[in-house]
Amino acid sequence: MIPRCRALRALACVTFVSLVSPLALAADAGAGGASAHGHDYPTQGRVEYVLGCMDDNGHDFVNVYKCSCAIDRIAAVLPYDDFVEQSTFSKYATLGGEGGAEFRVDRAKAQTKKFRALQSDAYRACGIGHAAAASK
Template sequence: MTSPCRVLLMLACCALTVAPAVSSAQDAATSGANAAQGYNYPTQGRVEYVLGCMDDNGHDFANVYKCSCAIDHIAAALPYDDYVEQSTFAKYATLGGEGGGEFRVDLARAQSKKFLTLQAEAYRACGVHKTAAVATPAASANK
């Protein structure tokens, strides 16, 4: 992805997560409404997810929106700390050797399964189509 695309993506994600400051009284009054809308994830976490999603599914412009939709869907259902834990277990579930043993215990498998199920639902809801292999510019140049 070119540098201008990354800047555009970061600006788009920032625009989605920036909210005006509210007073403590207003914050307390609206906390119930915010819980219904989902959890607030840090911009960096959202951007990392979208970039990873695009790495897996293609760097076309439509995937910026589809992958942003997917993280919004996940954020609506899962607190950020749980997201970090579950996505980490899912990411390293196939890590081999002794170092990967921690990611193969029952708790890790359960957390990984929860995340992958939620992500599959988000992909389905947002129209992200998992590709078997994404063509890279280097692979295209070798043909």
């Protein structure tokens, strides 16, 4: 797996990639999708998260980096399938009527609680929104 580069660290990343041995890349690829830096999320999933995070916290350029930081922190501890399940439960937890009944069962509530705690920690660590303001 080739490391993802940030715009400001592109030169350092290029240098790092040139120093990484092919054996290290092969070992990382054989890790079952989980690298030393976390779980492998599809680019589309990361982009959707960042866009949703920016919808909630403002479309300032700095939030691209802050929201990317948040999804990176979430990906470091949560496999992608669990992320999809927990974030879906969290998103629809307040859905009313019969259609929202499956999002109000005990298992769904527990998944929602786990995701919101993880997201709150990621937001605080990355300096996003109310969680960051509350920790100052």
